Amino acid sequence: MGEKSQQSAVSSQQSNVGAYGNTPDKKPKATRDEYGDTLLELGKKRQDIVVLDADLSCSTKTNKFATAFPERFFNMGIAEQDMIGTAAGLSLTGKVPFASTFAVFETGRAWDQIRLTVCYSNTNVKLVATHGGITVGEDGASHQALEDVALMRALPNMTVIVPADAAETASVINTIADYKGPVYVRLGRAKVPYIMPDDYKFRIGKAFVFHIGRDVNIVASGIMVAIAKKAAEMLSKDGLDTGVINMSTIKPLDGEALLKVAKSSKLIVTAEEHSVIGGLGGAVCEFLSENHPVPVKRVGIHDSFGCSGNPDELIKFHGLTAEDIVKTVKNAINHS
Amino acid sequence: MNAATKGKITDVKELENIAKKIRLHILHMLTRAGSGHTGGSLSAVDAAVAIYFSKMNFNPEDPSWKDRDRFILSKGHAAPLLYAIMAEAGYFPFETIGTLRKIESPLQGHPCCKSLPGVEVSTGSLGQGLSVANGMALGLRLDNNPAKVYCIMGDGEIQEGQIWEAAMTAAHYKIDNLCAVVDNNGLQIDGPVQKIMGIAPIHDKWAAFGWHVIDIDGHNMEEILRALDEAEGVKGKPTVLIANTTKGKGVSFFEGKVEYHGVAPSAEEYERAVKEINNG
Ligand SMILES: Cc1ncc(C[n+]2csc(CCOP(=O)(O)OP(=O)(O)O)c2C)c(N)n1
Ligand SMILES: [Mg+2]
Numbered sequence: 001m002g003e004k005s006q007q008s009a010v011s012s013q014q015s016n017v018g019a020y021g022n023t024p025d026k027k028p029k030a031t032r033d034e035y036g037d038t039l040l041e042l043g044k045k046r047q048d049i050v051v052l053d054a055d056l057s058c059s060t061k062t063n064k065f066a067t068a069f070p071e072r073f074f075n076m077g078i079a080e081q082d083m084i085g086t087a088a089g090l091s092l093t094g095k096v097p098f099a100s101t102f103a104v105f106e107t108g109r110a111w112d113q114i115r116l117t118v119c120y121s122n123t124n125v126k127l128v129a130t131h132g133g134i135t136v137g138e139d140g141a142s143h144q145a146l147e148d149v150a151l152m153r154a155l156p157n158m159t160v161i162v163p164a165d166a167a168e169t170a171s172v173i174n175t176i177a178d179y180k181g182p183v184y185v186r187l188g189r190a191k192v193p194y195i196m197p198d199d200y201k202f203r204i205g206k207a208f209v210f211h212i213g214r215d216v217n218i219v220a221s222g223i224m225v226a227i228a229k230k231a232a233e234m235l236s237k238d239g240l241d242t243g244v245i246n247m248s249t250i251k252p253l254d255g256e257a258l259l260k261v262a263k264s265s266k267l268i269v270t271a272e273e274h275s276v277i278g279g280l281g282g283a284v285c286e287f288l289s290e291n292h293p294v295p296v297k298r299v300g301i302h303d304s305f306g307c308s309g310n311p312d313e314l315i316k317f318h319g320l321t322a323e324d325i326v327k328t329v330k331n332a333i334n335h336s
Numbered sequence: 337m338n339a340a341t342k343g344k345i346t347d348v349k350e351l352e353n354i355a356k357k358i359r360l361h362i363l364h365m366l367t368r369a370g371s372g373h374t375g376g377s378l379s380a381v382d383a384a385v386a387i388y389f390s391k392m393n394f395n396p397e398d399p400s401w402k403d404r405d406r407f408i409l410s411k412g413h414a415a416p417l418l419y420a421i422m423a424e425a426g427y428f429p430f431e432t433i434g435t436l437r438k439i440e441s442p443l444q445g446h447p448c449c450k451s452l453p454g455v456e457v458s459t460g461s462l463g464q465g466l467s468v469a470n471g472m473a474l475g476l477r478l479d480n481n482p483a484k485v486y487c488i489m490g491d492g493e494i495q496e497g498q499i500w501e502a503a504m505t506a507a508h509y510k511i512d513n514l515c516a517v518v519d520n521n522g523l524q525i526d527g528p529v530q531k532i533m534g535i536a537p538i539h540d541k542w543a544a545f546g547w548h549v550i551d552i553d554g555h556n557m558e559e560i561l562r563a564l565d566e567a568e569g570v571k572g573k574p575t576v577l578i579a580n581t582t583k584g585k586g587v588s589f590f591e592g593k594v595e596y597h598g599v600a601p602s603a604e605e606y607e608r609a610v611k612e613i614n615n616g
Contacts, residue, residue, distance in 0.1 A: 050478070074474065074509070082467045082501035089471020092457060093479065094402070097471075112461050113498070117468055121449050121458040 028191040032130040034166035035187055036061025038173040039098060043069045049177065050090055052076055052099040054083050059189075060100040060130045080109040084125070088117035091124040096177060102136075103129035103145030103186055107152055118182045119155040125183075126176050127152075132162070132186040133273035134301070134318055135223060135311035144306035145186075150278025152184040153251045159183045159204060160251040162272075162280075164225035165194050168248060171202035179204060188223060188273075190311045195226045196246070207254035209261065213243030216329050217261040217268055221247050221280045224271035224299070224320065231271075231325035240329065241265075253283050259292055267332055268296045271325055276300040295336065297328050345389045348557045354424065355385045355557070356613060359586045361420035361433060363609050366600040369437040372445070373413040375583040375596045379521040379554070380414055380488055383579050386560040387486045387517075388421050396426040399454040405483050406456050406472050410465020411490035411519065412446040413598070418455070419443050427454040463496025465489065466516060470505050473514040484568075488517045492524030495533045500545065506574035507546025515567040516576040518542075519554065521583035523594050538578055547576045554579025586613055 043049050043065050050072045057063040057075060066073035076083040080101055087097040100106070106129040107114070118125045129148065136144045152160050161176070161183065163169040169187060176183045200208060207219075210229065220228035225246045232242035243261055247254065262268055268288065270281040281298030288294055301318055315321055345351055358381050366372045384407075388394075392405040409418045416436060423433050428442065435441035442452040446460025457468045469487035476483050489499065506514060518538065526532050535541070542549045548570045552559040560579070567575035583597070584590030587609040590601075601609055 050475075072478070076505060077501075077508075079498075079501035079504070081464075081498040082470075082505055085464050085467025085498065085502065086471035086474070086505060088457060089468040089473070090475045091471075092406075092468070093472050093475025093481075095475050095478070113464055113467075116458055116461045117464055123457075 026194045028193045029166040030189060030191045031163055031166055031169040031187040032059070032061050032189060034169040035128060035130070035173060036064045038170045040064045040068055042174065042177055043072065046096070046177070048094060048096050050074065050095045050097045052083050052087050052097055054078055054080050054101040054105065056101050059102070062098070062100050080105045081113045084110040084113035085117050087125045088121060088123045096124060096126065098126045098128050100128045100130065102131040102143060103148040104131070104143060107145065107148040107184070111151055114152075115155055119157045122157050122181060124180050126185070127183065128173070128185045128187065130187045131189045133188060133222065134306040134314040135188055135190040135273065136306070137189065137311045137314065138308050140308040141305035146275045146301045146306060147278070148186060149250055149272075149274050149280065150282065153278060153283065157182050158251065159249065161204070161249050162186045162221040163202070163248050164222060164246050165192050165196055167194055168196050168200065168202055171200070172248070175202055175204060186222065190223070192223050193226055195229060202248065205249045205252045205254055207257040208246040208248070209257055210244040210246070212261055212264050214241040215265055215267070216240055216333070217243035217245060217265050218271055218325065219245045219247050219258065219261070219268060219280065219284055220271040221250060222273050224273055227320065227322050228271045228325060230322035231329070234322060234326050235329055240333070242329070247280060247284075250280050250283055253287055255287055255291065258284065258287055262288055262292045262294045266294065266336070267329065268294055269299060269325060269329055269332070270296065271299040271320070273320060274300055276302055295332060297332050299325050299328055344391070346561070348561070351385055351389060351557050354389055355381050358385055358417065358420045358424060359613050360610060361423060362416045363587070363601055363606055365416045365419065365433045365436045367603065367606040368434050370600055372416055372437060372600050373598050374590060374600060375523065375593065376411060376490060376519065376521065377414045377417040378585045378587065378590065379581040379583045380411070380417055380519040381585065382555050382557060383517050383519065383560055383577070384417055384421055384488060386557060386564060388425065390561055391484070391564055392486070393483070394425070396454065399427065403481060403483055406469070406485045408456055408465040408469045408485070408487040409447055409459055410487055411462065411493050412459030414488075415443070415445065415447050418447055422452070422454055428452070462490065462493040463498040466499055466502035467505070469514055469516070470502055470509070470511055473511045474509060476513060477511075483513070485514045486517070487514065488519060490524070491518055491520045491522065491529050491535060491538070492532070494518060494535055503542065503545040503547065510572050511574050512571050514574050515564065516574065518576060518578050519581055520578050521581045523583045523592070523597065525597050527594055542576045542578070547574050549576055549578060551578045551580065554581035555585055586616065588612060
């Protein structure tokens with residue numbers, strides 16, 4: 001795995017994500033790194049936390065927990081289906097298992113296991129996957145999960161969360177440890193800037209509204225929140241009052257927040273590092289078409305696989321830059 | 337102590353009589369439901385009865401009692417077997433068995449832990465139960481809880497790759513508070529297991545995966561009891577019983593018939609079957 005390349009990832013000075021931090025004094029940090037740190041702290045506080053991994057603990061960062069609490073860490077080998085079943089079994093004896101691997105393998109390889117023994121059985125299993133989206137980088141399409149949110153969102157009882165930065169990730173991990181029921185959390189490999197306000201606290205099902213735009217509102221998740229903020233700034237300079245919403249819980253969707261911004265502007269744009277089919281864009285369209293039909297444009301991966309490259313290049317290649325969002329907005333407005 | 341209300345039964349004759357009753361319940365349920373899995377429910381009766389009534393600590397009044405032993409029916413299509421045992425054990429009123437597979441019944445076509453307290457985990461998609469059993473066994477061990485975990489699989493089911501992932505896990509983590517059973521009835525849906533996708537040599541495979549393997553006649557109550565005792569004494573590795581069985585056991589015209597895998601008895605077949613079992 002090209003671990004070195006993460007230096008030049010979305011954190012670089014020129015990059016779209018890196019250029020738009022809220023808290024410039026805090027160095028960008030990968031959400032997976034925060035996961036490793038938060039999990040370690042949780043492990044110190046709570047005996048009931050157990051962690052499973054499928055031979056990727058160095059990449060998912062569960063290795064920190066593993067080193068500190070070897071008796072509560074289970075490396076399952078390269079066997080994701082067995083990992084999910086074992087996690088379900090552990091939860092049925094009162095443990096709170098966090099099961100981690102790459103998002104592709106977690107949600108794809110073990111989908112039926114998640115469906116039966118986690119969702120249908122409604123077990124208290126926390127699926128925290130890293131390496132979501134194209135910013136996985138050089139490893140290419142086989143390792144870039146672009147369908148994971150869709151796969152998890154379709155499952156009854158599942159909560160789906162995509163944090164936008166490291167601080168939100170810490171808040172998410174602590175929150176879901178106290179929540180009873182299946183949760184899927186999608187984290188990234190690349191470093192991302194801090195964009196959430198210092199006093200922000202994540203709540204399941206509650207979006208964070210940075211600003212409500214009178215002309216357009218961008219509903220984003222994950223690394224696209226920072227990019228959406230940059231796009232909003234560019235659009236505002238061009239006279240379009242643009243709002244940004246961090247929809248970090250994709251299921252259950254915050255319909256209240258969505259209605260509010262949909263009613264205040266003529267256009268909604270969704271932005272996600274995921275297929276536009278079945279993810280955030282899909283969820284927003286489903287909700288708005290039934291509750292308050294307004295034009296929606298979806299920025300995301302348009303029915304294709306990813307490819308190799310560095311994360312910044314891939315963001316450009318797949319049309320996920322702030323400029324791409326700006327273009328999408330302007331096209332939509334000019335054609336309306 | 338919050339133990340089994342029935343107390344444990346070790347008398348072979350008594351267990352055989354319970355097995356007979358369970359077979360009758362299964363046939364009754366399936367006939368009323370008009371659909372369901374006859375062959376695989378009947379083949380696993382004797383092992384399941386021995387496990388539930390001679391070995392397990394459980395309390396139907398308190399299905400989630402934390403010190404209970406756990407039973408996982410990995411081959412979830414044999415749900416009528418699990419329900420018949422649970423009815424006999426007193427988990428729910430006996431009349432409920434007539435609702436199998438009916439709308440809003442707790443007795444779903446395949447076991448659902450959210451519909452029926454006492455079902456440990458939902459099953460029905462084959463190949464998953466052993467992983468869950470491992471997780472439970474590991475969780476109990478972390479808590480120094482001496483409770484045990486039992487898991488019944490089908491012989492066709494062990495074609496699933498996940499079974500062998502779990503087999504590795506159980507040996508790797510030296511899970512010895514688990515006893516698995518393979519209901520080795522030789523048949524799956526499309527035909528004989530050896531013809532569809534050979535699993536032989538089954539004993540050697542489990543042994544090579546690090547398990548203590550005991551071959552038994554899965555319809556001989558004495559042999560089953562002896563094997564379950566032996567399993568309890570095995571330390572540092574998991575135990576699997578290869579229960580050599582006959583699919584459809586107890587009803588001559590279902591026995592060894594691949595066609596009765598997923599077909600319920602007709603009313604006429606039911607009458608004949610009941611007579612056979614009562615006279616047998
Ligand atoms: C993953 C999965 N694939 C297919 C099926 C459909 N199915 C139900 S029973 C069965 C055959 C099972 O054979 P075996 O394990 O030998 O069970 P038994 O003979 O004891 O009935 C199949 C293929 C299933 N339930 N789950
Ligand atoms: Mg079979």
